[in-house]
Amino acid sequence: MTIERKLALQAWIFLALPVLFFCLIRFYPALESFGIAFSEWNLLSPPKYVGLANFNRMVGDPVFWIAFRNTFLYLAIGTPLSLLLAFLVAYHLDQVRFAHGLIRACYFIPHLTSAVAMAWVWRWFYQPPPVGLFNNLLNAGGLDTQPFLRSTTQALPAVLAPAIWAGLGFQIVLFMAGLRAIPSSYYEAARIDGAGRWMVLREITIPLLRPTIVFLVVISSIGFLRIFDTVYNMTDNGAGGPLNSSKPLVLYIYESAFRSYQMGYAAAQTIVFFLILLAVSLIQLRLMRTR
Amino acid sequence: MARLSLRNLVKRYGQTEAVRGIDLDVADGEFIVLVGPSGCGKSTTLRMIAGLESVTAGTLTIGDRVVNTVEPKDRDIAMVFQNYALYPHMSVYRNMAFGLRAAKRPADEIDRKVRQAAEMLGLTPLLERRPHELSGGQRQRVSMGRAIVRDPQVFLFDEPLSNLDAQLRGQVRTEIKRLHQAIGTTIVYVTHDQVEAMTLADRIVIMRDGRIEQVGTPLEVFHRPRTQFVASFIGTPTMNLIPIPVIRIDGQPALRLEAQVGASPLVIPVTGARAGALEGHAGVTVGLRPDDLRVLPASAATDQALQGSVVIAEPLGPTTQITVSSHGLDLVGMGDGHFLPKAGERVTLTFDPETLHFFGPDGARLGA
Numbered sequence: 042m043t044i045e046r047k048l049a050l051q052a053w054i055f056l057a058l059p060v061l062f063f064c065l066i067r068f069y070p071a072l073e074s075f076g077i078a079f080s081e082w083n084l085l086s087p088p089k090y091v092g093l094a095n096f097n098r099m100v101g102d103p104v105f106w107i108a109f110r111n112t113f114l115y116l117a118i119g120t121p122l123s124l125l126l127a128f129l130v131a132y133h134l135d136q137v138r139f140a141h142g143l144i145r146a147c148y149f150i151p152h153l154t155s156a157v158a159m160a161w162v163w164r165w166f167y168q169p170p171p172v173g174l175f176n177n178l179l180n181a182g183g184l185d186t187q188p189f190l191r192s193t194t195q196a197l198p199a200v201l202a203p204a205i206w207a208g209l210g211f212q213i214v215l216f217m218a219g220l221r222a223i224p225s226s227y228y229e230a231a232r233i234d235g236a237g238r239w240m241v242l243r244e245i246t247i248p249l250l251r252p253t254i255v256f257l258v259v260i261s262s263i264g265f266l267r268i269f270d271t272v273y274n275m276t277d278n279g280a281g282g283p284l285n286s287s288k289p290l291v292l293y294i295y296e297s298a299f300r301s302y303q304m305g306y307a308a309a310q311t312i313v314f315f316l317i318l319l320a321v322s323l324i325q326l327r328l329m330r331t332r
Numbered sequence: 333m334a335r336l337s338l339r340n341l342v343k344r345y346g347q348t349e350a351v352r353g354i355d356l357d358v359a360d361g362e363f364i365v366l367v368g369p370s371g372c373g374k375s376t377t378l379r380m381i382a383g384l385e386s387v388t389a390g391t392l393t394i395g396d397r398v399v400n401t402v403e404p405k406d407r408d409i410a411m412v413f414q415n416y417a418l419y420p421h422m423s424v425y426r427n428m429a430f431g432l433r434a435a436k437r438p439a440d441e442i443d444r445k446v447r448q449a450a451e452m453l454g455l456t457p458l459l460e461r462r463p464h465e466l467s468g469g470q471r472q473r474v475s476m477g478r479a480i481v482r483d484p485q486v487f488l489f490d491e492p493l494s495n496l497d498a499q500l501r502g503q504v505r506t507e508i509k510r511l512h513q514a515i516g517t518t519i520v521y522v523t524h525d526q527v528e529a530m531t532l533a534d535r536i537v538i539m540r541d542g543r544i545e546q547v548g549t550p551l552e553v554f555h556r557p558r559t560q561f562v563a564s565f566i567g568t569p570t571m572n573l574i575p576i577p578v579i580r581i582d583g584q585p586a587l588r589l590e591a592q593v594g595a596s597p598l599v600i601p602v603t604g605a606r607a608g609a610l611e612g613h614a615g616v617t618v619g620l621r622p623d624d625l626r627v628l629p630a631s632a633a634t635d636q637a638l639q640g641s642v643v644i645a646e647p648l649g650p651t652t653q654i655t656v657s658s659h660g661l662d663l664v665g666m667g668d669g670h671f672l673p674k675a676g677e678r679v680t681l682t683f684d685p686e687t688l689h690f691f692g693p694d695g696a697r698l699g700a
Contacts, residue, residue: 224417226413226415226417227417229382229384229413230411230413230417230478231430231434232383232404233384233404233431234405234430234431234435235404235405235431235434235435237434240433240434244419244422244430245419249419249421251421
């Protein structure tokens with residue numbers, strides 16, 4: 042056996058386990074769900090082929106469309122807002138020397154915290170007075186009590202806030218790494234040229250952070266599209282309420298499958314959801330990679 | 333174009349003093365090279381002139397204006413960085429135009445100046461390229477172009493050739509010199525490479541530990557180094573430095589180089605004005621440039637000769653650089669290009685006593 046062959050063999054031995062794992066645990070069930078999407082199945086009786094019935098039902102299902110809209114709201118608000126906040130924090134933190142490590146750790150800790158524990162703490166924050174922290178603060182400041190999780194208009198942003206907060210640490214660390222990677226001579230050259238702060242930010246910092254931004258936009262978009270645990274833990278009975286006003290698609294899929302035992306309908310939604318994820322990711326990569 | 337003057341310039345970082353009070357006057361249109369080993373304060377000095385580092389104490393004057401606290405952009409300087417600092421996402425044109433856009437010049441003026449500079453540097457066909465599509469030498473020219481368009485009074489170069497390979501370095505060096513002849517702007521240039529310093533400078537400033545050791549033309553610092561440090565820093569191969577006791581023969585000072593067992597010591601008489609310099613010294617360090625130490629076959633017997641055995645012989649083409657072990661020292665000398673002795677071979681070393689440099693125990697030059 043040549044040395045190249047030996048090395049290749051060794052590599053494949055190491056790769057075999059994860060490849061096997063992915064095929065059996067990930068790809069096979071995923072492919073199977075394509076079949077289930079065209080059947081009716083309640084887990085007990087054998088699946089029955091129903092053609093496009095599940096997809097037809099989806100089109101006429103108002104809850105599906107609410108969940109669909111909510112998912113896009115999570116994405117459309119969550120991604121830009123979290124990136125903007127993370128960039129602002131990273132940009133300023135990069136210029137701070139005092140207690141730099143400590144501040145960075147404070148931002149990163151939520152990322153390490155259990156999502157369930159965090160969701161429940163925030164759920165408590167949102168309670169009416171005299172229990173909830175936020176309402177107590179509002180009242181102390183002379184402002185009206187807010188319903189937060191009990192309101193159909195405020196529930197979604199109230200659930201989104203901890204989700205953004207939890208992801209911030211990770212995004213900040215990546216932004217800081219990106220900022221650090223920009224050679225200081227670029228800024229010095231700009232200083233000698235007399236470029237203002239805004240010109241430097243717009244023409245040097247942001248363009249040079251592009252790879253970081255592309256990565257974070259894609260990762261955080263996928264994250265917000267898949268939002269589930271915060272909603273599940275913060276709303277009554279994990280239902281994404283009130284009146285489905287904070288219910289994302291993943292939660293609706295979960296309900297269809299494991300509360301209503303409609304496996305076919307859940308699988309059909311999963312396929313639609315998968316196509317959305319794929320499309321969003323591809324569009325973003327295409328948009329951000331050009332130039 | 334402008335004069336530049338540093339008066340007792342100091343830079344401190346906390347307790348450490350990077351620049352310890354230097355004085356330097358640069359004439360209008362002069363090409364000054366700051367050279368020294370790393371950590372000698374040359375880059376810090378340049379960065380203070382640029383305004384990228386604040387001045388701890390002393391006065392910095394450009395033209396007739398004290399600029400200690402003036403913003404870099406208002407100092408009328410331009411700087412070429414070691415890594416060129418070209419913005420990778422901008423075309424050559426936009427890189428060169430950046431400073432003028434920052435200064436909010438009108439578009440037609442920007443265009444005219446950029447094209448003019450590009451023409452001068454042979455960059456016109458490359459204007460739409462990105463930096464990563466250029467060779468190292470071309471990038472270096474773009475960074476010079478970016479400096480030129482601003483029409484500064486003083487050009488600052490921070491080790492601009494150290495990212496280039498040896499062959500290109502020679503080429504770009506010539507281009508920089510030609511550029512200086514063409515535009516005649518005052519240039520302050522920092523390098524750790526003494527060959528660059530010698531070839532480019534009108535005057536060289538040799539720095540060490542935050543102080544200036546010597547300021548002089550390339551030939552001055554080469555032929556009359558004021559300190560032992562300058563003598564060993566300037567010139568390749570490095571000058572031979574030999575500690576020798578001073579003796580007296582008939583009232584005249586002389587140098588006595590002790591020999592190993594079995595050979596006779598070499599006595600070098602010192603006469604004339606140079607003798608005075610040795611007065612009062614029990615011993616001196618003698619400097620002898622390898623180019624002044626001729627290596628001959630052992631058969632060639634002459635006066636003032638040392639005998640030794642070859643340690644290593646390195647052919648350079650026109651000459652052969654030969655390290656010889658003699659009198660317990662390793663001396664580097666030059667032989668004829670066709671003379672290639674083997675290791676261990678006996679050879680004769682000869683030199684003109686007039687070419688010797690004397691340095692006192694404090695490292696300062698003795699005599700003229």
